[in-house]
Amino acid sequence: MSNYDQLISHYQTINHFNHAQAMLGWDAAANMPAGGNEARSNAMAELSVHVHRLSTQPQLSEWFNNAENETLTTEQTASLREMKRQWLQATLLPEELVQAQSKAGSKCEHAWRTQRQENDWTGFEKNWKEVVTLSREEAQIRSDILGLTPYDAMLDKFEPDTTTVSLDVLFSDVKTWLPELIEKALAKQQTESIIMPSGIYPTAAQKSLGLDIMKLLKFDFDHGRLDQSVHPFCGGVPSDVRITTRYDESDFVQALMGIVHETGHARYEQGLPKAFAGLPVGEARSMGIHESQSLFFEMQIGRSKDFITHLLRLSKDAFNAHKDPVFTEDNLYKLYTRVDKGFIRVDADELTYPAHVILRYEIERDLINGLIEHTDVPEVWDEKMKATLGISTKGNFKNGCMQDIHWTDGAFGYFPSYTLGAMYAAQYKATMTQTVDIDAAIKSGDLTPIFQWLSDNIWSQASLHTTDELIKRATGETLNAAHFKKHLEGRYL
Amino acid sequence: MSNYDQLISHYQTINHFNHAQAMLGWDAAANMPAGGNEARSNAMAELSVHVHRLSTQPQLSEWFNNAENETLTTEQTASLREMKRQWLQATLLPEELVQAQSKAGSKCEHAWRTQRQENDWTGFEKNWKEVVTLSREEAQIRSDILGLTPYDAMLDKFEPDTTTVSLDVLFSDVKTWLPELIEKALAKQQTESIIMPSGIYPTAAQKSLGLDIMKLLKFDFDHGRLDQSVHPFCGGVPSDVRITTRYDESDFVQALMGIVHETGHARYEQGLPKAFAGLPVGEARSMGIHESQSLFFEMQIGRSKDFITHLLRLSKDAFNAHKDPVFTEDNLYKLYTRVDKGFIRVDADELTYPAHVILRYEIERDLINGLIEHTDVPEVWDEKMKATLGISTKGNFKNGCMQDIHWTDGAFGYFPSYTLGAMYAAQYKATMTQTVDIDAAIKSGDLTPIFQWLSDNIWSQASLHTTDELIKRATGETLNAAHFKKHLEGRYL
Ligand SMILES: [Zn+2]
Ligand SMILES: [Zn+2]
Numbered sequence: 012m013s014n015y016d017q018l019i020s021h022y023q024t025i026n027h028f029n030h031a032q033a034m035l036g037w038d039a040a041a042n043m044p045a046g047g048n049e050a051r052s053n054a055m056a057e058l059s060v061h062v063h064r065l066s067t068q069p070q071l072s073e074w075f076n077n078a079e080n081e082t083l084t085t086e087q088t089a090s091l092r093e094m095k096r097q098w099l100q101a102t103l104l105p106e107e108l109v110q111a112q113s114k115a116g117s118k119c120e121h122a123w124r125t126q127r128q129e130n131d132w133t134g135f136e137k138n139w140k141e142v143v144t145l146s147r148e149e150a151q152i153r154s155d156i157l158g159l160t161p162y163d164a165m166l167d168k169f170e171p172d173t174t175t176v177s178l179d180v181l182f183s184d185v186k187t188w189l190p191e192l193i194e195k196a197l198a199k200q201q202t203e204s205i206i207m208p209s210g211i212y213p214t215a216a217q218k219s220l221g222l223d224i225m226k227l228l229k230f231d232f233d234h235g236r237l238d239q240s241v242h243p244f245c246g247g248v249p250s251d252v253r254i255t256t257r258y259d260e261s262d263f264v265q266a267l268m269g270i271v272h273e274t275g276h277a278r279y280e281q282g283l284p285k286a287f288a289g290l291p292v293g294e295a296r297s298m299g300i301h302e303s304q305s306l307f308f309e310m311q312i313g314r315s316k317d318f319i320t321h322l323l324r325l326s327k328d329a330f331n332a333h334k335d336p337v338f339t340e341d342n343l344y345k346l347y348t349r350v351d352k353g354f355i356r357v358d359a360d361e362l363t364y365p366a367h368v369i370l371r372y373e374i375e376r377d378l379i380n381g382l383i384e385h386t387d388v389p390e391v392w393d394e395k396m397k398a399t400l401g402i403s404t405k406g407n408f409k410n411g412c413m414q415d416i417h418w419t420d421g422a423f424g425y426f427p428s429y430t431l432g433a434m435y436a437a438q439y440k441a442t443m444t445q446t447v448d449i450d451a452a453i454k455s456g457d458l459t460p461i462f463q464w465l466s467d468n469i470w471s472q473a474s475l476h477t478t479d480e481l482i483k484r485a486t487g488e489t490l491n492a493a494h495f496k497k498h499l500e501g502r503y504l
Numbered sequence: 505m506s507n508y509d510q511l512i513s514h515y516q517t518i519n520h521f522n523h524a525q526a527m528l529g530w531d532a533a534a535n536m537p538a539g540g541n542e543a544r545s546n547a548m549a550e551l552s553v554h555v556h557r558l559s560t561q562p563q564l565s566e567w568f569n570n571a572e573n574e575t576l577t578t579e580q581t582a583s584l585r586e587m588k589r590q591w592l593q594a595t596l597l598p599e600e601l602v603q604a605q606s607k608a609g610s611k612c613e614h615a616w617r618t619q620r621q622e623n624d625w626t627g628f629e630k631n632w633k634e635v636v637t638l639s640r641e642e643a644q645i646r647s648d649i650l651g652l653t654p655y656d657a658m659l660d661k662f663e664p665d666t667t668t669v670s671l672d673v674l675f676s677d678v679k680t681w682l683p684e685l686i687e688k689a690l691a692k693q694q695t696e697s698i699i700m701p702s703g704i705y706p707t708a709a710q711k712s713l714g715l716d717i718m719k720l721l722k723f724d725f726d727h728g729r730l731d732q733s734v735h736p737f738c739g740g741v742p743s744d745v746r747i748t749t750r751y752d753e754s755d756f757v758q759a760l761m762g763i764v765h766e767t768g769h770a771r772y773e774q775g776l777p778k779a780f781a782g783l784p785v786g787e788a789r790s791m792g793i794h795e796s797q798s799l800f801f802e803m804q805i806g807r808s809k810d811f812i813t814h815l816l817r818l819s820k821d822a823f824n825a826h827k828d829p830v831f832t833e834d835n836l837y838k839l840y841t842r843v844d845k846g847f848i849r850v851d852a853d854e855l856t857y858p859a860h861v862i863l864r865y866e867i868e869r870d871l872i873n874g875l876i877e878h879t880d881v882p883e884v885w886d887e888k889m890k891a892t893l894g895i896s897t898k899g900n901f902k903n904g905c906m907q908d909i910h911w912t913d914g915a916f917g918y919f920p921s922y923t924l925g926a927m928y929a930a931q932y933k934a935t936m937t938q939t940v941d942i943d944a945a946i947k948s949g950d951l952t953p954i955f956q957w958l959s960d961n962i963w964s965q966a967s968l969h970t971t972d973e974l975i976k977r978a979t980g981e982t983l984n985a986a987h988f989k990k991h992l993e994g995r996y997l
Contacts, residue, residue, distance in 0.1 A: 027550035030543060031524040034531055046726035047744030050523060050781070057520035061554075233539035251540030288543070 014077035015087060019290065021074075022094050025065050026289035030248050032058045037246040037253045041238040066101035086292070089475045093291035096171065103156050104149060112149065115141040116420030123419045132389060132408040139419070143378065143385040146421040150379050162379040165424035169298040170431065172477050175376060177490075178427055181434065182369045184492040190399055192496075193362055196350045196503035205345045206337050212263040212330055220263075220329035221256060221270040227321060228274045228308065229462055230254075231281050243269045245276035245305075249288065252277040263326065264346055268313055275308025276301060278462065282470030293473045296481055298425065302432025303439070304469065310361055310433060311440045312461065314502070317453035319344045348502060352400045354410035361433070362503055366399040368430040371415075375423045388412045434490055435482065437498040439465070442486040507570035508580060511587050512783065514567075518558050519782035523741050525551045530739040530746045534731040559594035579785070582968045586784035593661065596649050597642060605642065608634040609913030616912045625882060625901040632912070636871065636878040639914040643872045655872040658917035662791040663924065665970050668869060670983075671920055674927065675862045677985040683892060685989075686855055689843045689996035698838045699830050705756040705823055713756075713822035714749060714763040720814060721767045721801065722955055723747075724774050736762045738769035738798075742781060745770040756819065757839055761806055768801025769794060771955065775963030786966045789974055791918065795925025796932070797962065803854055803926060804933045805954065807995070810946040812837045841995060845893045847903035854926070855996055859892040861923040864908070868916045881905045927983055928975065930991040932958070935979040 012020075032055060039051050075095055083091060119138035126135045146165070153164030163174045221237060235252035247253035254273035258266045279295060287293025295301045312318050323343050332338050337346075350360050356367040374391055377383045383391060392412040393404045404411030412418075417425055443449060447460045468485035475481075479489050505513075525548060532544050568588055576584060612631035619628045639658070646657030656667045714730060728745035740746035747766035751759045772788060780786025788794045805811050813833055820831050829835065843853050849860040867884055870876045876884060885905040886897045897904030905911075910918055936942060940953045961978035972982050 024550060027547040028554075030547035031528060031551060034528055035524060038527060038531065042729065043744060044726050044729060046724070047728075047741070050741055050743045054520040054523035057517060058524060231539070233537050235540075236535065236537060248540070248543055250543045251536060289546075 013081050014074040015081050015083060015091060018071070018074050018078055018091070018094050021065070021068075021071070022097075022291060023289045025062055028058055028062050028065070032062065033246055033248055034253075037238075037255075040240040040242070040244065040246070041253065041255055063101065066098065071098055086287075086475065090287065090290055090292035093294075093474045097291045099156075100168065104152060108145065108148060108152070112142075112145045112421055115145055120416065120419040123413070123416070127409045127413045130407070130409045130413075132413065135408070135413055136386060140385055142419065142421045146423050147379060147381065149421070150423075160380065162376045162424065165379055166427065167424075169425050169428055170478065171297060172479060173297075173299070173427070173431070178372065181490060181492050182365075182372060182427075182430070185365055185430075185495070186369060186399075188496055189362075189365060192499060192503065193350065193352065193366070193400070196362055197352070199504070200345075200350055203345060205349065206342050208262050208264060208337050208346075210330070210332065210335060210337070211260055214258040214260060216329045217258045217260075217263055217266050220326055221267060223325050223329070224267065224270055224322070225274050227325075227456065227458070228271065228278065228312075229458065230274050230277055234281050235277055237270070243273055245273045245280065247280075249280045249283045249293075252280045263330070267322065267326070268309060268347065271313035272305045272309040275305035278308070278465070279304040279470055282466050283473050284471050287473055292475060296469075296472070296474050296476075297478055298428035299431035299435065300469065300478060300481065302428050303435035304432075304465065306432045307436040307439055307465065311436050311449075311498075312453060312458070314344075314347050314361070315450070315453055316340070316344055317450055319347060320454070321456060350503065352402060354396075354402065354404065354407070355414055357415075362499060363400060365430045365433065368426050370395045370399060371426040372430075374412075375418070375426065379423050431490070434492060434495040438482070438486050438488075438491060438494040439468070440498065441494040506574050507567040508574050508576060508584060511564070511567050511571055511584070514558070514561075514564070515587050515590075515784060516782045518555055521551055521555050521558070525555065526739055526741055527746075530731075530748075533733040533735070533737065533739070534746065534748055556594065559591065564591055579780075579968065583780065583783055583785040586787070586967045589664065590784045592649075597645060601638065601641060601645070605635075605638045605914055608638055613909065613912040616906065616909070620902050620906045623900070623902045623906075625906065628901070628906055629879060633878055635912070635914045639916050640872060640874065642914070643916075653873060655869045655917065658872055659920065660917075662918050662921055663971065664790060665972060666790075666792070666920070666924070671865065674983060674985050675858075675865060675920075675923070678858055678923075678988070679862060679892075681989055682855075682858060685992060685996065686843065686845065686859070686893075689855055690845070692997070693838075693843055696838060698842065699835050701755050701757060701830050701839075703823070703825065703828060703830070704753055707751040707753060709822045710751045710753075710756055710759050713818055714760060716818045716822070717760065717763055717815070718767050720818075720949065720951070721764065721771065721805075722951065723767050723770055727774050728770055730763070736766055738766045738773065740773075742773045742776045742786075745773045756823070760815065760819070761802060761840065764806035765798045765802040768798035771801070771958070772797040772963055775959050776966050777964050780966055785968060789962075789965070789967050789969075790971055791921035792924035792928065793962065793971060793974065795921050796928035797925075797958065799925045800929040800932055800958065804929050804942075804991075805946060805951070807837075807840050807854070808943070808946055809833070809837055810943055812840060813947070814949065843996065845895060847889075847895065847897060847900070848907055850908075855992060856893060858923045858926065861919050863888045863892060864919040865923075867905075868911070868919065872916050924983070927985060927988040931975070931979050931981075931984060931987040932961070933991065934987040 150161035154161045240255035243256045256269045643654035647654045733748035736749045749762045
């Protein structure tokens with residue numbers, strides 16, 4: 012067996028344990044009673060340790076060295092590159108640091124769950140200090156090995172090959188036009204009236220409606236299912252994708268669009284190439300590209316007028332609400348495109364969301380690069396919120412820098428993915444329009460041409476190319492904020 | 505660390521992978537869409553290989569040798585004995601035989617699924633020949649190592665320390681009185697009228713009723729849940745027990761009593777001692793003891809007149825059937841104690857069930873010991889069915905020797921557990937009556953005294969004692985068919 016083939020076999024083995032890990036994680040969120048937590052945590056920790064052991068086995072180094080001198084096809088070369096990338100990610104940090112981070116992160120995150128509610132910055136800061144210190148240590152080690160700046164080395168975990176230089180260009184572009192666009196949209200919407208949902212929308216009806224929407228979006232039910240969990244997510248494995256949502260019986264708006272979003276993630280997973288199943292090269296390209304699929308579904312398809320027409324028809328039936336004034340084309344569209352300057356990222360609308368992300372990006376970039384200290388964060392946060400959205404979070408930590416879970420356990424470098432995803436999605440749309448009559452496809456209820464484009468250009472490509480190559484092949488250029496601007500102006504002006 | 509402690513730590517590690525295996529198995533039956541099967545099978549096979557590797561690690565031999573000379577408490581000695589038993593089970597067969605069996609068993613079982621429907625004995629016989637040959641080989645190896653007869657060596661997998669000698673005594677006792685008892689019961693029931701369920705009993709109502717029954721039986725919902733699957737079972741892990749049932753909207757009878765049965769299995773698992781969680785000594789004693797719990801719940805509690813009264817009250821509400829003549833105390837009791845001489849074991853009632861089991865026991869015993877050949881089975885089956893239940897299966901293979909899945913993949917030695925379970929359950933009842941007012945407890949709706957007895961005598965004892973010791977401690981004697989006879993006569997005469 013060639014060393015390349017040995018690597019393939021080894022990474023398929025790893026994948027089987029990852030399968031178990033993914034399903035146990037989904038089950039813990041969707042099914043598990045509280046009393047099952049201890050045994051489950053122990054089992055999942057054991058699987059993690061085992062996967063780590065497999066991912067760092069000493070002979071891998073030799074296999075990689077030898078495989079690079081073996082005769083490989085272009086696809087095999089890409090496959091080798093992605094295995095090596097995962098190997099590097101698994102091996103570059105010293106064991107003790109990973110354990111220290113896991114301990115400090117768990118402690119900080121666990122305490123944060125109550126500290127946030129109590130607006131207790133002082134308590135949080137004490138735990139978070141250690142998390143930040145260890146993350147900086149991690150960034151420095153990654154930086155030394157990868158030859159990147161510390162923050163870029165953290166970005167690399169989620170967005171390989173995306174750098175601060177490119178993000179600064181993209182995000183400073185957005186910052187030149189976003190605040191004004193928000194103001195204009197708000198001014199426009201102020202003159203419009205909207206009817207808020209006020210009925211009771213039973214969980215069973217919402218779920219059945221959600222399933223109808225998933226059918227419209229061609230979710231493959233032979234390879235996945237819909238369940239409930241406190242925090243909606245897309246889990247499982249490509250041949251069995253488990254998406255979840257949560258239902259609020261007093262409001263259907265979030266649950267339904269949440270299902271559209273997760274279905275986008277799911278169809279990417281379901282559409283990954285079977286030929287590379289179970290291998291790193293067959294996985295999603297990056298967090299940003301994953302989010303570009305969910306946000307293409309949510310923002311480009313789901314919030315389009317023609318899709319809202321389908322939503323209207325289906326939800327009128329599901330809720331037996333043919334006479335309810337909430338359910339008109341115009342009102343539903345308004346509900347789904349309402350702009351509001353708020354404190355909370357996860358509640359933000361399409362237009363203000365990038366402001367929340369860019370603020371976090373700038374802060375974590377400077378924090379990891381050592382330009383600011385963790386104790387500076389509340390003040391910097393307040394200043395940036397005032398500058399971009401015109402609202403102050405002074406003393407309001409729980410709705411300011413303590414609102415997200417990401418930083419509590421050191422996931423620095425993740426936030427940019429959200430807005431990168433939205434920007435990629437807008438760029439796909441701009442290209443797709445040249446060959447696909449998107450509006451007509453949505454209107455007809457047969458969205459196949461849209462999904463075919465996504466499958467050809469994104470899903471089937473998995474990690475065969477770098478992100479920049481993937482985007483260039485799909486759209487003819489690397490990421491360009493102009494498409495995002497045009498999309499938002501088209502919808503909100 | 506002592507070698508004993510090393511063993512403990514090692515078996516806890518194994519347990520974490522078994523946790524994953526158990527949950528993936530439950531999910532495959534309760535949730536997984538068909539398209540997820542291939543990846544799931546691969547993941548589960550990988551976990552099996554890994555558990556096997558851990559269970560047969562070379563250093564275990566030395567650890568066991570040394571641990572036996574270390575100073576251990578009585579409980580530690582029992583713990584060591586049970587670890588060693590699992591180690592022996594994992595190591596005594598040559599790898600190639602296990603693989604050949606797995607292959608032949610899968611092939612035979614898979615083909616059987618259609619062959620059974622088509623009554624195709626000739627086709628089945630060709631595959632089954634290999635399964636029987638390999639099982640005999642397995643039995644011979646086990647026999648040589650364990651110093652037991654070949655069939656006793658197979659029994660040992662499911663019922664450690666139970667032998668053909670003891671089963672022959674018990675079952676020949678049953679055979680002296682069972683046929684006559686069946687005839688008498690049938691004669692008695694012939695004069696009675698019964699109203700069969702004929703309504704529509706919605707799945708949602710059956711499920712909600714099932715949950716009510718589980719509450720009455722004090723199922724711990726913080727450590728388990730109820731779901732649906734094609735074949736009802738009790739899975740998961742002791743801290744998170746997953747039971748399933750299947751619903752037939754034209755008949756509630758089976759689903760409800762199925763839930764009572766699985767709740768018995770579940771409470772045994774939930775009641776296993778926390779101090780030995782994750783260790784062999786903390787596991788259920790045997791298949792027969794497991795079945796003694798499910799059958800205590802189903803036959804001793806569930807089919808008692810006082811429990812039927814609860815069932816009546818709850819089901820009248822659940823089905824809104826206060827005026828339906830099916831739902832009277834008398835009729836419901838008749839439905840749950842109806843005797844019928846049929847071909848199919850899984851459809852058999854409490855009274856004829858032992859006849860089905862004893863027939864299989866006698867055949868598999870002689871088959872494994874080489875007294876008959878696999879081609880003799882249909883004829884022997886027919887003779888025995890005529891002798892015990894007075895019905896012929898000549899040429900009717902699908903309702904005769906091809907009806908069960910067990911033999912298709914070589915699970916010889918399992919069948920006796922069912923009737924052993926029923927007999928143990930009757931014996932517990934006889935003892936329990938001396939200290940617990942069982943009828944009063946059931947009538948009151950607070951069954952705690954009954955569960956306390958089971959917990960003290962069975963659940964909390966896990967595998968601390970051999971089966972015979974366990975039963976002697978609980979009831980003052982080893983298994984005695986007289987209690988079973990008395991129970992059946994009391995109910996059916
Ligand atoms: Zn997403
Ligand atoms: Zn059972």
